[in-house]
Amino acid sequence: MQPWVRDARPEDAARVVAMIHALGKFERKPPSGATTATFLRDYLGARSWVRCLVAGLEAVPVGFALYHPAYDTNTPSHGLHLLDLFVEAEMRRRGVGKALIGALARRCAAEGGEWLSLHTRTENANARAVYARLGATDLGFRFLSFDDTAFAALAGSGSV
Secondary structure, three states: OOOEEEEOOHHHHHHHHHHHHHHHHHOOOOOOOOOHHHHHHHOOOOOOOOEEEEEEOOOOOOEEEEEEEEEEOOOOEEEEEEEEEEEOHHHOOOOHHHHHHHHHHHHHHHOOOOEEEEOOOOOOHHHHHHHHHOOOOOOOOOOOOOOHHHHHHHHOOOOO
16 A cells, blocks of 8 residues: 555644644653644644645554745755654555655755755764655754754844
8 A cells, every 4th residue: 555645634633732732752852842733824824834734544643744835045946854754663665754755855846955964963873864764864964053042042132
């Protein structure tokens, strides 16, 4: 059976949120604040920050890809950045993740983009191996973030 992929719909919210929580647990992150309401607002709302694809083998989604538009000043070109990709453990190795990445590449090309980028946790060797088999190249960047206190200090330090 071949996986199917489509844009997430409002009726997928609870399922995707459950997978977001499972991904956070897998990555040993603090519990996610994602809810059905935040999914509807942030992924499907009028001012959504990110977009979501879901995939499955039967009627129920068993994987998702969260992504947003991106730009590279060096080339100068457009692409998509894959924020999170997750497939339920019992559904892995059935082509669901590959189908999601393939659909994301086709979406990017259809929107005039030329590349996909992503980041992985350093300790997630399995993910890096999967992406490498699909042709991804490690560019050697470190993924950094200003969170909590650092973000508050920066955001409150003056005008835009």
